[in-house]
Amino acid sequence: MHLKNLHLVHFKNRDQADLEFVDGINCFVGNNGVGKTNLLDSIYYLAFCKSFFNPIDSQNIQYDEGFFVIEGTFDRNEKDEKIYCGFKKGDKKQFKRNKKNYDRFSDHIGFLPLVMVSPADTELVYDGSEVRRKFVDGVISQFNSSYLDNLLKYNKAVSQRNALLKKMGEEQRWDASSVEVWNMQLLQYGQPIYEARREFLDEFIPIFQQYYNLIGNESEEVSLVYKSRLHEASFEDLLQQSEPKDARAQYTTVGVHKDDLKFEIKGHPLKKFGSQGQQKSFLIALKLAQFDFMKMKKGIKPLLLLDDIFDKLDKNRVKALMSLVSEHHFGQVFVTDANKTRIQELFEDIDTALRIFEVQPNETKLITEK
Amino acid sequence: MEAVEQFNTLPGIGKKTALRLAVHMLGREKEEVEAFSRAFSKLKENVTFCKECGNISDREICDICSSSRRNRSVICVVEDLRDVLAIENTQQYDGLYHVLGGHISPMDGIGPGDLNIDNLLTRAQNGETEEIVLALSTTMEGDSTNFYLYKKLQPFSVNVSTIARGVAIGDELEYTDEVTLGRSIVNRMPYESSISRKE
Ligand SMILES: Nc1ncnc2c1ncn2[C@@H]1O[C@H](COP(=O)(O)OP(=O)(O)O)[C@@H](O)[C@H]1O
Numbered sequence: 226m227h228l229k230n231l232h233l234v235h236f237k238n239r240d241q242a243d244l245e246f247v248d249g250i251n252c253f254v255g256n257n258g259v260g261k262t263n264l265l266d267s268i269y270y271l272a273f274c275k276s277f278f279n280p281i282d283s284q285n286i287q288y289d290e291g292f293f294v295i296e297g298t299f300d301r302n303e304k305d306e307k308i309y310c311g312f313k314k315g316d317k318k319q320f321k322r323n324k325k326n327y328d329r330f331s332d333h334i335g336f337l338p339l340v341m342v343s344p345a346d347t348e349l350v351y352d353g354s355e356v357r358r359k360f361v362d363g364v365i366s367q368f369n370s371s372y373l374d375n376l377l378k379y380n381k382a383v384s385q386r387n388a389l390l391k392k393m394g395e396e397q398r399w400d401a402s403s404v405e406v407w408n409m410q411l412l413q414y415g416q417p418i419y420e421a422r423r424e425f426l427d428e429f430i431p432i433f434q435q436y437y438n439l440i441g442n443e444s445e446e447v448s449l450v451y452k453s454r455l456h457e458a459s460f461e462d463l464l465q466q467s468e469p470k471d472a473r474a475q476y477t478t479v480g481v482h483k484d485d486l487k488f489e490i491k492g493h494p495l496k497k498f499g500s501q502g503q504q505k506s507f508l509i510a511l512k513l514a515q516f517d518f519m520k521m522k523k524g525i526k527p528l529l530l531l532d533d534i535f536d537k538l539d540k541n542r543v544k545a546l547m548s549l550v551s552e553h554h555f556g557q558v559f560v561t562d563a564n565k566t567r568i569q570e571l572f573e574d575i576d577t578a579l580r581i582f583e584v585q586p587n588e589t590k591l592i593t594e595k
Numbered sequence: 596m597e598a599v600e601q602f603n604t605l606p607g608i609g610k611k612t613a614l615r616l617a618v619h620m621l622g623r624e625k626e627e628v629e630a631f632s633r634a635f636s637k638l639k640e641n642v643t644f645c646k647e648c649g650n651i652s653d654r655e656i657c658d659i660c661s662s663s664r665r666n667r668s669v670i671c672v673v674e675d676l677r678d679v680l681a682i683e684n685t686q687q688y689d690g691l692y693h694v695l696g697g698h699i700s701p702m703d704g705i706g707p708g709d710l711n712i713d714n715l716l717t718r719a720q721n722g723e724t725e726e727i728v729l730a731l732s733t734t735m736e737g738d739s740t741n742f743y744l745y746k747k748l749q750p751f752s753v754n755v756s757t758i759a760r761g762v763a764i765g766d767e768l769e770y771t772d773e774v775t776l777g778r779s780i781v782n783r784m785p786y787e788s789s790i791s792r793k794e
């Protein structure tokens with residue numbers, strides 16, 4: 226699958242753009258703040274119906290303008306798919322495939338698989354467990370159709386049970402029959418979530434390890450660990466055991482909503498003990514593993530957007546990564562870098578179709594083509 | 596206009612329709628309009644809830660509960676009046692009802708104590724009840740309420756069943772079409788088998 230062309234009007238700092246891409250490597254080079262990441266974000270929009278960075282559509286309209294348009298033609302299974310996303314202040318966002326409006330954006334998401342590797346991924350290292358669960362859930366729900374439904378229902382059951390615990394706490398009583406009802410719902414939806422996560426991570430972690438060995442330093446022992454109290458005992462028993470604790474806390478203290486994906490280096494938290502370079506390699510390996518996983522499950526190579534990944538990665542790692550690109554392990558790739566010379570050197574003797582665009586404040590120029 | 600605002604508070608009536616209705620009422624005879632407003636005033640005054648089943652009634656015991664033609668050994672448990680009407684419309688059910696007045700939902704502040712449950716447990720032990728059919732909505736809250744009632748009914752010698760909802764997809768009883776709903780009432784199944792089917 227690849228994006229053939231992109232047409233933008235008033236999207237973020239891009240007033241107008243009309244770009245033609247190759248089914249290979251497409252690079253955006255230019256000074257910081259010039260709009261390279263914004264171009265990637267517009268491509269992200271076409272796949273996910275929203276920005277990678279800013280969920281508020283109106284803030285993605287160019288300052289002082291009233292609307293934005295993003296249009297792109299994809300070649301997907303040898304068929305042209307024209308995707309249109311338009312947003313006008315005060316109106317509903319329009320999202321179309323081949324001129325036909327979507328009723329629900331969720332019908333589109335997943336149709337054009339895409340993986341974005343971004344400096345913003347560091348939130349996966351620094352933020353709470355919620356962003357890591359979201360990462361895992363996002364990957365699983367792309368191929369397991371009942372997963373998202375179970376997740377929504379599970380979360381609702383947690384909210385209901387928490388409301389019950391709070392009320393009982395306030396009234397200083399314990400109503401076992403009512404608690405049991407919500408325990409049953411948690412089990413019904415939580416158990417399949419746990420199993421899906423375990424199955425996924427069993428497959429995913431080795432892929433991640435391979436990538437880290439390639440782009441990180443093999444002597445550093447890193448690991449990705451699925452943490453869940455459900456490893457210790459059955460969910461049913463855990464719920465039973467934690468009832469006194471739940472009663473005191475007035476919320477549900479055990480369950481898959483407490484799961485985490487631990488990032489470790491030599492058995493220690495990556496957040497505290499990893500260097501910036503190690504953290505970066507870790508996150509890139511994580512995202513590339515996501516790419517492989519989606520490719521395997523969907524049978525389509527996702528678009529790969531690599532935003533500023535060459536900073537802080539040494540030359541050898543970059544070379545190793547680029548060899549994968551030239552072996553056609555990836556499909557279409559978009560790369561941004563502030564360093565034009567680095568990019569030109571890097572891709573000098575790569576045997577893949579290549580286009581380098583220089584992004585300037587008012588235009589985006591094709592400067593190299595191979 | 597005050598009348599427009601009042602019409603507008605009704606479900607499904609927007610501003611435009613409210614205005615149209617008010618204009619229409621203006622065109623009617625004075626007596627007719629008064630008959631209208633009398634009927635509305637009386638609506639709330641005369642309506643009570645049946646002491647047996649909790650359904651809306653204008654007498655202490657409702658028509659269904661006091662009918663000699665109904666099968667008194669079966670009680671169908673529903674959330675509200677609309678469900679009774681929906682099931683009656685199928686003409687496939689001749690037992691009694693029990694109206695809970697909603698479903699358990701702690702987030703909305705509704706616990707078992709807020710529903711007409713104690714009365715149901717009393718009816719389960721009245722000697723003539725043999726089967727209790729749980730027919731709550733297929734939402735998570737409906738499911739939870741079914742499960743709660745099932746547990747509470749276990750000590751009594753009544754069979755607990757549930758309507759075969761495999762046929763109706765999701766949603767509230769009220770919106771299921773008549774034929775499907777009728778069929779699912781006829782083909783009800785033991786409650787145990789409905790929970791063991793879930794993984
Ligand atoms: N809605 C918007 N309208 C105009 N400019 C915007 C808007 N949103 C962001 N920008 C500008 O885009 C620039 C950042 O672009 P970005 O793509 O991140 O640059 P880089 O080339 O460094 O990746 C900033 O100067 C920012 O002010």
Ligand SMILES: [Mg+2]
Pocket residue numbers: 258261262263532533561
């Ligand atoms: Mg950038």
Ligand SMILES: [Zn+2]
Pocket residue numbers: 645646647648649650656657658659660661
């Ligand atoms: Zn009655």
